[in-house]
Amino acid sequence: MVETWWKHEKLASFEGPAKGLLPSRRPAQVTTWIGRGREGEPNPPIVDVYAFASTWWSWWCAINPEWRKRVGFRMERSGEGDWGSTGATGPNGFLNVMICLRWWRDALRDDLRGWDEAVADVD
Template sequence: PEWMAAARSFLETGSSAKEWLDIIEKWATCDCLLGHPPATDHKHWMTTVKHPEKICLWIQRGRKYTDVLPLGSTLMFGRSWRQWWVTVQPAWRAKTENQWPLKRDDVDGEQWKDIAKGGANGLFMVLLPLVWW
């Protein structure tokens, strides 16, 4: 989809590190496997519970990649992002809001449906603020 090409280009400005480029590639693959859901598909919206306020402001201002809002304290922004990221995890992966790092073991039979969100309001919304940060 057209939005994804622009989003990918923006994400690539975040870092040239191999690890970051691998994350972008995995995001693109995941979105493809999820069928590139339209932005109007509410099932693919990441929760806004505890998400950084700057994301909401960026959306309200028209989702312009050139319109990067001042983050304020990068430490506080990072904490806010991390708290949101932990909040969206499946219950088996993060037992408490303060758990860090998250469980990484591959647990048989556990589901990722709460985080398997594609489209412009899905996992992209998790990666976007990392570029700002």
């Protein structure tokens, strides 16, 4: 997943639009991280990892294109079409999805099933 993201960013010369991914529904930690200029502590405090995961899924589903069907609070892994703004590059783009996955993983203790599913879907 990281390799695919890196290639996509490289093709865009590591630049992106001023307006990135849909900010509504994204985890509050992303807003704080962006507001700090993406500096400071590498991991924001995640008190409730399950609430963070739920917020992340809600945001992920919201930024996915219409042709991807939502099943419960996750995405169905079928269909075909343009990825649109989901592929936004630069600091306000897909990097935010990736950093959330890292924070989520770092906050977990043992059970990686939900996180593994998220990574597989993003990939």
